[in-house]
Structures are given as C-alpha cells and as structure tokens.
Amino acid sequence: MTMDHLHGRPVIIGGGIAGLMTAFHLAPEPVVLISKTSLGDETSSTLAQGGIAASLGGDDSPDLHLADTLAAGDGLGDQTASRRVVEAAPQAIEHLARLGVAFDQAPDGTWLLGLEAAHSRRRIVHAGGDATGRELIRALVAAVRRTPSISVLEGVEVRSLFVEDGEIAGVLAVGEGDAITLSTGRVVLATGGVGSLFHHTTNPLGSFGQGLALAARAGAELADLEFVQFHPTALDGPRRPMPLVSEAVRGEGAVLVDEHGRRFLADTPAGELAPRDVVARGVWHQLGAGHRVFLDARQCLGPRFAERFPAIALLCREAGIDPAREPIPVRPAAHYHMGGVAVDTEGRSSLRGLWACGEVARTGLHGANRLASNSLVEAVTSASWVAASVAAASPSAHKRLKPAIVPPRPDASRIRPIASHALGIERDGQTLRAAAMMLAPIAASRDAASDPALVALMITVAALRRKESRGSHFRTDFPSRDTQPRSLRLTFDGAFEASAALSNLLPARIA
Structure with a gap:
C-alpha cells in the first residue's frame, strides 16, 4: 500500500514525548508521525512517574545541575551537550506549561520542586504528584492533533529503512496487515528504550530497541550500548511492565529495608539517594543473599502517602499493599538505556538523512549513568534542535x-x-561470550526474534569490550575503573565480526 500524498515529508517514528515534540516543533512543515499504537499508548513516556529536572529554585543554577549530571555520568558525560540541555531546561518547563501541561504548584504559585537521587538541590518538577509522563502525553497529543501539518499514522509499525547511495531513501512499515512504503530522505527515530529485553522491566513490552535495530541494519553507528540503567525500586510482583515506585518516594525520606526491618544502605554514602547504580546493586546483593527488600515510607509519609503519590498508592492497593501501614516489596528492573544511536548536538546520526531523539539517541547527556529525571528534559529540549536540523536539511x-x-x-x-542472564546488574566475560555466541545466529536469521537478538548482541559485544566497571556497567571480572574513560562506538558489521571472533564462524551478513 502506498500513500502518494505523504511521500517526501519528514517521517518521525515513535508516539512518545520525543516524537510528539519533534513533530510539533516542525510545524508548519508537513510531517508524518508514525506510531505502532494510538498516540501515547504503550510508551515509556506515559509510564514516567518522575518529573523533569530543571534549575528553577532560588538556591539552584544550571551550573549546579550540570555538575550533578556530570557526576552521575561517571566520567563519560559530554560537558558541551549536557550544558546545552541544562541551560535550556527552565525555558522548556515554561514552554510545556504554555502548551497546557499542568505542573504541580506550591500555594504561592511557584513550581513545587522535588528531590531525587544524586541531585544536590530540589529541582524536579512533577505533574499530578507521580503522573508527570501521563500529563505530558495528554497535553502533547492534544497539541499534535490540533496541528494540521502533522499526518498521524497510528497502528503502523516501521519494520525497516530504505538506504540508497549511503543515505536514507524511505521507510517500510506495516499497518492492518498491509505493507506501507514511504519515500523520504529525512527520518527521525524516537522509539524509546530496550527494557523488554529483560524479564524485569518498567518499560512497555514492545520496547526492545526497535529503533536501534533499524539504525544498525541501515548502517548507522551506535554508542555506549553497554549502559543499561536498572531502577532500584520497581514494585515486586507479577505485573508486566513492572509498576515503578518513583525515586521521589525516597526523596521524601523512604528507606530500603530487608524482611527484618534492617536498613542495609545505612552506611552507604547518601544512602537511599546514592546514584541509581549503587542503590540497584545494593538491592541486588540483598536479593541474591536470599533476603526480600522493601521500601518503607511509613515514618516519612504514613497517611499522607496517597495524597503525595496517588498513582503509586493505587498500584500498591491493586497489589494488596497499603503503603501507609506496611512496606512496599521492591526489586531492580531494567528502566533506561543510556546508549543509543550516536548523534551530534542536532540529533544527526552517522547516516545521512537519519536523526534520533529521546532515549533511542546517545547525545552524551547521560554518560554511564543517567541522573534522575534528566530523560524527559532531554526529550523535550532535544526535540526542538532535531526539528530545526530536519527542517534545514534539503528535501x-x-x-x-x-x-x-x-x-x-x-x-x-x-x-x-x-x-536477563548475561546483561543484568552484574556481568562477567564468560557469560557475555556465551550470550554473544547464542545471539549472533538468531540475529542473522531474520525471523521474529532477529531484531531483539541483534540489539541484545550489540549490547553484549559493547559490554565485552568495556573491560572495566563504570556507572551502570559492572563487570565482576573487571571491578575497577579505567583511568582514561572513553565512549565505545559499534556498527552492525562490528557486532557480527566480534561474535565471529568468539566462535570462528561469521554469521551471514543481513542487509
């Protein structure tokens, strides 16, 4: 099936905050926004409980926000890219408010600012207490639907990209069983993260890294793929995706305890508000030792829990838990991917005609470990720069x-x-090598598992190449950090060459 009237327009793939914002910023240029579900459904954006980090307080500044961001990034954050984001963050909040996002306010009308791990100041802006993502999606979907220059294709999934003469030529998608081809020289990936590669994840089950597979098979470079952030406090139960118990709960004073009520992070610097990789490993070790782990908010919030965190309280009640009276069972879950398509400050990839925005992109903001609530601000700020770059490119x-x-x-x-076995919170070379040898032939097969296998293979190869422990990447066989931190880039061919070196058998190159 063809849609002749849409040929030549920029194509944005993804219906979350990054995709919606990019489409909106491109107006009045006609664009095509493709979402495999209804706009905003089954996106990590919708599930985001945490807020948006911005230096809005009287005791705060972009310089302080930058310092916290680079510290969390553990030596791999890009200072130039990070400064650009943190300086744009306050204006981004104002812009979103003008679009109709109802951020939480104090009685005097100022923004209500929360505290999260590794932030030195209260700078987290929320909406609906713990429903920031849902409120952003509501307002942005409404803004997109009232913008006539945006053609929305819902229930359509992009399966591959056309590349001719080393540049993007179009997209191949499927909608309602029919193939759809669109000719375009400008494509923006805004497809989210990789969490559904893992048993325990807070991401939608369709978020396995499709944008990374599209980019890799098209020939684009990817970077820092080994860095997968595990959120320390997902609600421990059978529900998938796992409900998140926001870091803001710990920001209000909740503590992590075992089944005996022992606060096992009491001697850790910053305790429950240490960087996420530190807290996640602490929880992981407790679980590995046979303990259960709980988040206890009874003393700090008690009966005020439902007022402060209504969405989390509802999720707890559905699981038979009253957080005002009992601790909440938690465990780490795959939550955010710091790696992604390697892009410059305008979101351009190494492949002409391909941009990336949001979690699928590696901008350099997050380094080896994302600072809490920096993901949404990256999406909303980067979208304007990506849109400007796309608009300036010759059709x-x-x-x-x-x-x-x-x-x-x-x-x-x-x-x-x-x-889940090889790429979790703690990794080792032997397990990674075995995983690569299993994943390579599946990635080369081009069956239903091949794209997820390709993404997992590239993460595995990247994890093998980083023979150190840094940020969210922890190697039990290389527990120390290198003195010279460096970002690692990888291509489709490079991943297969690396796996072939392990098995002395090169899987067939799939175009």
Missing part, C-alpha cells in the same frame, strides 16, 4: 523504492532469558 527527490520483503513482527520473548 530529497522522490525516489521509486525497490520492492522489499517485509520483516516479521518482532518478538523478544526468545531473547529475554539470554539478555
């Missing part, structure tokens, strides 16, 4: 796309056991 001439086989609908279920 390519309409090309007749060659017929292509439509890849099957991706399914990560076969990959989860491998990724």
